Amino acid sequence: MAKNDFYNSKFDKGTQSKLEVFKEYFKESFPVFLHSNIFDEVFIYDFFAGQGLNGQGEYGTAFNILNEIKPYCDDIKRSKKKVYIVLNDKKESGILKSNVLEFFNTCKTDCKGNCIFSENSNIIVKAEDFKTYFSSIYPRMLSRKKAAKLLYLDPFNFVINNDLFNKLINIPSADFICFMPSFFLRRFPLEPAFNRYIDTSKIDFEETKPAHCHRVIADYFKTLVPPDKEYFMGCFSIKKDSGYNGLLFGSNHTLGAEKFQKVCWKIDNVTGEADYNIDRELTxxxxxxxxxxxxxxxxxxxxxxxxxxxxxxxxxxxxxxxxxxxxxxxxxxxxxxxxxxxxxxxxxxxxxxxxxxxxxxxxxxxxxxxx
Structure with a gap:
C-alpha cells in the first residue's frame, strides 16, 4: 500500500494490533519513568511518526503518546521532571507538525492550567533522515545516564541491522520497540537489499512455518546480544493480509521486560506472542x-x-x-x-x-x- 493510501484509509487489523502494543506499552512504562527517583528526564522518541493520525481520525503512535500523556500533566509539574517528546518523519513532518499543533490547541482549550509542553522546547517535530538523525543524537543518549528513554521505530521497511541493534542495546536506561516487515525477508531471503540488514545465512526459514517467521528473526537478533550482557528481548507477531510481520522489543531492565510481556499476554493469553494462533493451539x-x-x-x-x-x-x-x-x-x-x-x-x-x-x-x- 502506498503511503498516501495508508493515511487516507482506515487502519487494518494488523496495523491496529501494532498500534495497540505501542500504546499499551507506553501506558505501562511512562508512569514508571515519571515517578522513578532514578531519572531526572524522560525522552520519548517516535522516529517514524508519519502524520500522527490518519484521514479517518484514528491515532497513530505519535498521537497515542500525546493522548496518553495528558492525564499525567499535573504529575509532571509536581515532579519538576523534564519530559521531551521528539516526533520525527522525513517526508510527513509538515502535516505532522500541523496536526500536533492542532492537537495542543484543542488540548489547551480544555485545560485550565498552563501547558507543560511548548513547541521546539520539549515537544519537537523533526524532518530528519533516520540514520543521520539517530547517529547525531546517539552520543548524547549514551552520556545521559539519568535520562529514561523510550524509542519507537515504526518504518514502512527494514531499518534495523546488526550495527543499529548493537547501538540500541547499549543505550543506558532505554527501552525500544521496532516494527519489522518480517514476511518479506522470508519470501526473499537472498535479496541483497535485505541482506544489508540481516545475515540470512544464519536463519533457516525452510525448517520453520510461515507463521513463525517473525519469531525466527527475533531469535536471530537475540543471538547478537553478547553472552556476558544481561538484556531482555521480546517479540510480537502480527498477521497482515496473507503475511506475517512483527515487533522487536528490547530492555536492559527486568521491569521493562515484565511490562512488555504483560502487554503481550493481555492481547494473546495463550502464547503472549501474536495477534493470531501462532502455534495452532486447541485452546x-x-x-x-x-x-x-x-x-x-x-x-x-x-x-x-x-x-x-x-x-x-x-x-x-x-x-x-x-x-x-x-x-x-x-x-x-x-x-x-x-x-x-x-x-x-x-x-x-x-x-x-x-x-x-x-x-x-x-x-x-x-x-x-x-x-
Missing part, C-alpha cells in the same frame, strides 16, 4: 477441549519442562534466576512462580515464598534447594 479463542493436558499451551509446557531441567542441572540456582528465565523465554514471571509452586507441592524443592511481578523489588535472592 485458542476459548475453544473447548476435552483433556486437561491440552488446556496447557505447548509453549508453557515446554517452558515448565525447561525450567525444571535447568533447576535440576544447577543452571538456575535462585528464584530470581527462575523469574528472569521466564522473561527471556517470553513468559510472565507468574509462569515461573506457578512451576516453582508445583515443584514445592510435589516435594521436589524446599518451600519458599514466590512472587508474580516486580522482581526488581526482591531485596535478596532465595536459593532453590533440591530435595
Amino acid at each position: 485458542y479463542d476459548k475453544q473447548g477441549v476435552l483433556f486437561e493436558d491440552v488446556k496447557i499451551p505447548w509453549k508453557i509446557k515446554q517452558f515448565y519442562n525447561d525450567l525444571e531441567s535447568q533447576i535440576k542441572d544447577g543452571k538456575i540456582k535462585t528464584d530470581i534466576d527462575a523469574y528472569k528465565f521466564a522473561l527471556k523465554n517470553r513468559c510472565l514471571v507468574k509462569h515461573a512462580a506457578d512451576k516453582l509452586k508445583e515443584l514445592m507441592k510435589n516435594l521436589k524443592i524446599e518451600e519458599f515464598k514466590t512472587t508474580n511481578n516486580d522482581i526488581h523489588k526482591i531485596k535478596s535472592a532465595t536459593v532453590i534447594k533440591i530435595k
Whole structure:
C-alpha cells in the first residue's frame, strides 16, 4: 500500500494490533519513568511518526503518546521532571507538525492550567533522515545516564541491522520497540537489499512455518546480544493480509521486560506472542477441549519442562534466576512462580515464598534447594 493510501484509509487489523502494543506499552512504562527517583528526564522518541493520525481520525503512535500523556500533566509539574517528546518523519513532518499543533490547541482549550509542553522546547517535530538523525543524537543518549528513554521505530521497511541493534542495546536506561516487515525477508531471503540488514545465512526459514517467521528473526537478533550482557528481548507477531510481520522489543531492565510481556499476554493469553494462533493451539479463542493436558499451551509446557531441567542441572540456582528465565523465554514471571509452586507441592524443592511481578523489588535472592 502506498503511503498516501495508508493515511487516507482506515487502519487494518494488523496495523491496529501494532498500534495497540505501542500504546499499551507506553501506558505501562511512562508512569514508571515519571515517578522513578532514578531519572531526572524522560525522552520519548517516535522516529517514524508519519502524520500522527490518519484521514479517518484514528491515532497513530505519535498521537497515542500525546493522548496518553495528558492525564499525567499535573504529575509532571509536581515532579519538576523534564519530559521531551521528539516526533520525527522525513517526508510527513509538515502535516505532522500541523496536526500536533492542532492537537495542543484543542488540548489547551480544555485545560485550565498552563501547558507543560511548548513547541521546539520539549515537544519537537523533526524532518530528519533516520540514520543521520539517530547517529547525531546517539552520543548524547549514551552520556545521559539519568535520562529514561523510550524509542519507537515504526518504518514502512527494514531499518534495523546488526550495527543499529548493537547501538540500541547499549543505550543506558532505554527501552525500544521496532516494527519489522518480517514476511518479506522470508519470501526473499537472498535479496541483497535485505541482506544489508540481516545475515540470512544464519536463519533457516525452510525448517520453520510461515507463521513463525517473525519469531525466527527475533531469535536471530537475540543471538547478537553478547553472552556476558544481561538484556531482555521480546517479540510480537502480527498477521497482515496473507503475511506475517512483527515487533522487536528490547530492555536492559527486568521491569521493562515484565511490562512488555504483560502487554503481550493481555492481547494473546495463550502464547503472549501474536495477534493470531501462532502455534495452532486447541485452546485458542476459548475453544473447548476435552483433556486437561491440552488446556496447557505447548509453549508453557515446554517452558515448565525447561525450567525444571535447568533447576535440576544447577543452571538456575535462585528464584530470581527462575523469574528472569521466564522473561527471556517470553513468559510472565507468574509462569515461573506457578512451576516453582508445583515443584514445592510435589516435594521436589524446599518451600519458599514466590512472587508474580516486580522482581526488581526482591531485596535478596532465595536459593532453590533440591530435595
